[in-house]
Each structure stands twice: as C-alpha cells, then as structure tokens.
Amino acid sequence: MVYLYQHTFLQGAALTIHFARAGLSLLGTLSAPTLPDFLTTNPLPNGYPWSTATAATTNPYEQSPTTGVIRSYDFTITRGFLAPDGVNKSVLLVNNQFPSPKLEANWGDTFQITVHNQITGPEEGTALHWHGILQRQTPWFDGVPSVQQCPIAPGKSLTYTFKADLYGTSWYHSHYSAQYAGGLFGPMIIYGPKNAPYDIDVGPVILSDWYHDEYFSIVEKVVGLPPSPPPRSNNNLINGKMDYDCSLVTNGQQCTPNAGISIFKFTAGKTHRLRLINAGAEGIQRFTIDNHTMTVIANDFVPVKPYQTNVVTLGVSDRRVRLNQILIVRHRLANVPTSL
Numbered sequence: 001m002v003y004l005y006q007h008t009f010l011q012g013a014a015l016t017i018h019f020a021r022a023g024l025s026l027l028g029t030l031s032a033p034t035l036p037d038f039l040t041t042n043p044l045p046n047g048y049p050w051s052t053a054t055a056a057t058t059n060p061y062e063q064s065p066t067t068g069v070i071r072s073y074d075f076t077i078t079r080g081f082l083a084p085d086g087v088n089k090s091v092l093l094v095n096n097q098f099p100s101p102k103l104e105a106n107w108g109d110t111f112q113i114t115v116h117n118q119i120t121g122p123e124e125g126t127a128l129h130w131h132g133i134l135q136r137q138t139p140w141f142d143g144v145p146s147v148q149q150c151p152i153a154p155g156k157s158l159t160y161t162f163k164a165d166l167y168g169t170s171w172y173h174s175h176y177s178a179q180y181a182g183g184l185f186g187p188m189i190i191y192g193p194k195n196a197p198y199d200i201d202v203g204p205v206i207l208s209d210w211y212h213d214e215y216f217s218i219v220e221k222v223v224g225l226p227p228s229p230p231p232r233s234n235n236n237l238i239n240g241k242m243d244y245d246c247s248l249v250t251n252g253q254q255c256t257p258n259a260g261i262s263i264f265k266f267t268a269g270k271t272h273r274l275r276l277i278n279a280g281a282e283g284i285q286r287f288t289i290d291n292h293t294m295t296v297i298a299n300d301f302v303p304v305k306p307y308q309t310n311v312v313t314l315g316v317s318d319r320r321v322r323l324n325q326i327l328i329v330r331h332r333l334a335n336v337p338t339s340l
C-alpha cells in the first residue's frame, strides 16, 4: 500500500521547471492547459453538445445523447527509455509520451482510436482498455485480450470505435500482461453536465505507483512457482513525475537526483476541479492537500451528491484478475474540486 502526502502547489508566480526530460508529457507542468467546460468544435444545440440533458435529470447509465461527432486519435505504441523520477528505465510510450496522451470528447461523441503496435525489444502483443466505458453496442472494443479480442500483433494496427456514453474522468490502459505498470496508460476526459460549480478545471492528476524493475520480471515473480506477493513499488508518481533518492539504487540503474516533481497552478479565491486518477498497478492512494478541504462531486463516471472531505482514498482493487494478468485491476476515480 502506498500513501501519498507530497504535493507542490504554487500560486501564480513564475517558476523555473527543473526537469528537461524528453518524452514526459506536459501534465504536471505550468504548460499543461486547463480544461474547457466542453469541446466547441461541434454543434451546440441549446448551447451544449448534449442539448438539454442535465446531471439531475439524466441517468447516463440508461440514456446518453448521440452527437454524431467523431473524435479521432492515432496512437503509436513503442518502447523507450525514460527517467520519470530520475531512474532511467525502459517504458512503454504512446506517441513518444509518458503518461500517454489525453483523450477528450463530449458526452455522446464517438471515439475512433487507431492503435499501432510498434513495440519492439522485445516485441509483444498489446490491447487498450477504455476504463469504465459501457461498450453497450461495441463489446468487441473493450480491449481485454483473449476475452473480447486477439491481442494486436507486433507491427499490426487496430481501430477502436466506441461511444463516449458516460461522462466525467477516466483513463485508458493496456490490458495485455502488466504493460500498464510499464507506463502504458493515459487520461480520458468526457465533458458532460456539471453537478457542482467550479471556476477552473485543472485537469488530470494521475497518481501511480512506480516500479524500477521491468514489468515482465514482476509478472514472472508473481505468477511463478512458488508465486510470490507483488513487490513493493519503488516510488509514487504524480502525473508521471517525482524525485527519487538515488542512493537507494543498488542495481546499477542510472539515476539523476532531483528529477523534478509535478507542478500545478492555482488561483487564490477560485474553485478548482481536480480529476484524480489512480493509475497504479497495486497501491491504494490517499490524496490530501495540506490545510484544505475538498468536495467530491463524482466517483468513477457517476456524479454524486457533493460531500466534503480532507482525504480522498482511491483504490485499484475493486476487482482483480490473478491468473495470467497480475496487476490488471479495476480502479476507482474521483473528481474533486477544491477551493484555494
């Protein structure tokens, strides 16, 4: 279990960002864009992509609008070397990024995501799972290999087409082996009706445990004979970044100290929405902000009656597959606005 108590929150002032690690996404930097209320490159009947539907009058699990708008993405998955916390290691990248790129749509749009498997050194199959999506009309695009699809073979491609039938914050990840513990995950934001007011959408805050060993060696240990419990993670990343004490590296891995932590910009007096995601393989996360109370407004893809708390617990283990897919679990998400 991993607990999280480290945050850096800055108000306004310009800062030097002291990491320059090609391949890391803009998430957790001052260049990360805030998010809109919804995407506007599409029809807006009655002022909204979803017309007159509201959180109070619609159960998205029973009905969703159909906008007819296609959101196309092109993903190329490769291996690369990256040092998210200063420790250089092999990771899986989408379009050369870690965490993988953000997916965005309005409620009722259709995602169309073409995935190219260019994983080499070694080659592996892959498949992407769109966490929380109902896939009512497209169960074959749920992305679990050997259940709904064959893995995408090395050098091959597959286009996933499915409706953004729920709204809120979620994520996607590889469902093949333990590839997502090797970095193959990214945020998925579906804009929908608000059930609580806020001023600024800060966007994804991805919490993830992090292993310096290769994911395949972890799988080998956990499913080997005799099986051993999952190893403890080495670190805990926020938006794919964290510092690490290089004196703890004993296996010869390259380590650069003070790699740099994620930075978020807040405006005093405004209410901010944080989209918390536990994208970890094993660790439960507890999220707090020193001296602040947060209001939880949604859990997974479900808007909830807002309630206040000073700690949000995000589990990864609602369901766990322990056959040949250790570290493949279901994950809880939360959307948290907080006033600063």
Ligand SMILES: [Cu+2]
Binding pocket: 129, 130, 131, 132, 173, 329, 330, 331
């Ligand atoms: Cu998932």
